[in-house]
Amino acid sequence: MKKQTVAMLILFAVAVATTSAQGDARFSGTVLDQTGAFVPGAIVTIKNQKTGEVRTVTTNSEGRYAVANLRPSVYTIDASFGSFQPLEYTDMTLAAGQEFSLDLELHAAGVTETVTVEGRVNTIDLSSARIGANVSEREVQELPVNGRQMSQLLLQAPGSQNAGTGTWQDIRFSGRAVEQNVIKYDGIEGSAIIDAAPGNVNGENNTPFKLQASLENVQEFRVESSSYPAEYGTGTGGQISVITKSGSNDFHGALFDYMRRDRFDSRNYFDSTRALDGSVITRLPKSALKQNQFGGSIGGPLARDRAFFFGSYEGYRLDAGLNFVEAIPGAAAWLRAVPAIAPLRSGFLAPGAVVLPGASANPDFDIAQLQTNQHVTENAFSTRLDFKATQNWSSYVRVFRDDGTNNEPQGVTGRVFQTTAKPTNAVFNLQGLLGTSVTNEFKFGYNAAKSTERGVAPAGFENIILNLSGSVANTGIAGQGATSGLAIPGGLVRVNSAGNGRSAPYDPYSLTFSDSVNYVRGNHFYKIGGDTRTIRMTTDQQGGITYSFANLDAFLANTPATIQYLGDLSEPSPFHNGASGPKHIEQEYYVGFTQDEWHLNPKMTLNYGVRYDYYAPLHEADNRIVKFNIDTGMLDPDTTPFYRSLKTNWQPRIAATYTPMGKTVVRGGFGIFVGPGQTEDQIQPIEAERISTTLSAGAPGAAYPVDPNVIRANFINNPNNRSYQPRAYANDYTLPERVYQYTASVQRELPGNFAATVAYVGSQGRNQFLRSIANRTIGVQSNGAAAGTQVREFDSVSCANGTSGTGILCPGSTIASIQRPYAEVDYKTSGGRNSYNSMQLSLTRSSANGLTMNAQYTLGKSWGNTGGSNEAVTANNNARSITTWATTPSTCATRST
DSSP states (O other): OOOEEEEOOOOOSSOBOOOSSSOOEEEEEEEEETTSOBOTTOEEEEEETTTOOEEEEEOOTTSEEEEEEEOSEEEEEEEEOTTBOOEEEEEEEEOTTOEEEOOEEEOBSOOOSOOOOOOOOOSSOOSOOOEEEEEOHHHHHHSOOGGGOGGGGGGGSTTEEEOSSSSGGGEEETTOOGGGOEEEETTEEOSOSSSSSTTOSSSSOOOOOOOTTOGGGEEEEEEEEESOOTTOOSSSSOEEEEEEOOOOSSOEEEEEEEEEEGGGSOOOTTSEEEOTTSOEEEEOOOOOEEEEEEEEEEEEEEETTTEEEEEEEEEEEEEEEEEEEEEEEOHHHHTTOOTTTGGGGGGGSOTTOEEOTTOOSSTTEEEEEEEEEEEEEEEEEEEEEEEEOSSSEEEEEEEEEEEEEEEEEOSTTOOEEEEEEEEEEEEEEEEEEETTTEEEEEEEEEEEEEEEEEEEOSTTOTTEEEESSSOOSOSOOTTTSOOOSBOOOBSOEEEETTEEESBOOEEEEEEEEEEEEEEEETTEEEEEEEEEEEEEEEEOOBOEEEEEOSSHHHHHTTOOSEEEEEOOTTSOOTTTTTOOSOEEEEEEEEEEEEEEEEEEETTEEEEEEEEEEEEOOOEETTOOOOEEBTTTSSEEOTTSOSSEEOSOOEEEEEEEEEEEETTEEEEEEEEEEEEOOOGGGGOHHHHTSSOEEEEETTSTTOSSSOOHHHHHHHHHHOGGGSOBOOOEEOTTOEEOEEEEEEEEEEEEEETTTEEEEEEEEEEEEEEEEEEEEESOEEEEEEETTEEEEEEETTOEEEETTSOEEESOOOTTSOEEEEEOSBOOEEEEEEEEEEEEEEEEEEEEEEEETTEEEEEEEEEEEEEESOOSTTOOOOTTOOOOSGGGSOOEEEEEEEEEO
16 A cells, blocks of 8 residues: 655644743644545554654544644644555644644545645644734744844744844833743743843943844744733743754755944944034044854764764954944033042043044033944853654753853043853753653753852042932933933943942842643543742942032032942941841742643633742842832831732633634633742842942042042941932732733635734733832921921931931921931832733735745834833832832834834
8 A cells, every 4th residue: 555645735834832841843634535524543653754753642532632732843743544655745844832723535445546745834823812923933044133142033923023132131012011021042031130131230231242042043933912821930921932943864064154344334424533613634544344153063863863963153343333422521620620630530531532622512511422342242052962762752951052252432532331140951851752642841951040240440430430310320220310422431330220330230030940831632632730949149349439419510529419339348347246248139920830732622722720939039048128118217127028929829720712604713811920029129128138239428538539438438327318229128028020911803715825923912910029118208308597407217317306216307496416327218119000902913925935025014002001020110200108109101112124
């Protein structure tokens, strides 16, 4: 009896499934005879054409089959039963997370000729209401991506939005916060741990590093933007599941070098010094640009059909020209500088910077320009070994390692921002087939994101920063401080959203243990699983002194608006009997889920499940914390939990699809999603356990230069008048954030292998992240002819008439004395709300005949009193009650193709 060979032309786009580990793709369908009757007991065999792995199942009483937990690859499918002619489908490409629905029709024996059949698979998603996109191996390899940064490919998902540079730190999905995105490599979290975005160094600063996961290692990935099933979570934003390459029975390799050079670029406008009217003073060299990304990969068999290897290297080198044009105090202004300020003049102009003659209309300011270079070096390595122990059991081990350094000038003063990052991600996977319908998959994962940031400045400026715009914050988080065209001398960098320091080293890692079971029974596809994640982190934020002046005249007169002194986290603690050394942070996550995909009939599928997450409160291993109580103005015991973490985080998910006709599918879904938010937002009491004080204008000794030893001594010996500035939480701060999401969509298959989708996506965010200030100003006490005195909530006030108290004014009298134990305190809380509604349109064409197309359009509106995790502002916010936070609407339209 001869085989019937079937050559298929496969048309697919956004297929469905549940993905976890290897992408959890699967084939499913029904075996029929030529009359259309079910064929129970038929044997269906699936073979991976790259590795030789074989899976065999038997159809149930309704002729249905399902083969789950398959790796994205190219497969052969055989079907046979009794005297029917065997059937073979070859070159079946299965994508990450795809449920490839394929009905198999058996014919009577006796066919002697070879029959070539052009088979066809729907381009529409018939099985789930989830909204997302697969990025195939071909797209990963061939789509032009600037800098080979995988994050830019995420914009192929409906509802995605680039909020900035297109890096991990700037892409959001369906109105949710960037910090609620989840990125996993082979099922293991790939975040920076302190921050959700790979490449972030301390929860505050982005980096130019691109190779946390080199594209050379990526086979394909799946992006879930909304309405995803119960196995996805630990975040309310997008879910990115990356599948890495493995070896096969054939040797394959690649070498590459992508380069850019300034000789191919036109001149930059600022490649000349210019006068006030824009005319050229001096023609400078063209800004440098030398960028290379180079490397290679190789994979193949160690033992045919049983063991395989894959390895890669990618290097990134960047020398990029930067032009800075900033205002600095002019010669006329320096004539008014008091003796203490005059020596600071040298710190405003780096060697190589020039003053532009006639460029300033204000005699107190000169306009300076510096042409310099940024240098980035990155080296990424990976290796993967796959083993097949028996017919039913297989495993693999995969390791990523990246090593990046960045030297980035930040202005005409010559200050340089230096970052290093050494992320590592590894996984051990063991998968087994228990019988013909049950598969089990166990994973152990390791994710580390060691990083350091530091500032470099000319001698004498290493431990300070001078800000002439009235802002304490150093650089750029919206809402945390003003921006200005004035040069900022000094060697401090942003170590958190409230202060600056010399350096912020972090050494975090997480260990993940996960297990899941897939079970096919009748028309049900069950999946149950869970994981635990252990998080450990060592850190030491090294401080410095920030001098903030309201304007140039205040600077020249040496009358700072504030002087912020930030000590080192590791230095001897005034709160714990001189205990010293880095801080050791600990946290655990616990997750479980169960779900079912139920094919009620050929036209309707129901997906339902429930997920549970518990995020244990983060804590310091030795309880070296300061827990400031914003209501009492006291320090709570060291064992006080930082915040409340709810244990009632049940998240039901339900979705249905209905196919009224073969080329149209109607889908709808509802789900509850929770996420822990940014880890950096949870370490405030740890960051507070050090000397942190702010001297306001008029305070004794509030002038440049302050003596750090005097500040330390006053802080330790005078606790009632030290203007301590701890970071804090509201007493009712509660995690996790919660989102209620609902979707409805219609998808239609069009001629020419196109599929069009019209979707509505809406959500309600609850218990979202907020921030404000405590120890607020309650008023200004008039003191007769003397200047008024600002009084805060926790100031200890004695009035001339004998009245005294905390946070009081002296009506009809004056202040005899005032002590300030605390300065203004930045605090964080929960309870924020937001809403999101959007129309999401997409038109896709599958990879048939070499042409793939993906066009997206989203029109959305989001409004509320916060954007969610880490997306709430402190600036100009004096709220204490939830009802007093202002609601801010925003409308966005995004397009991608």
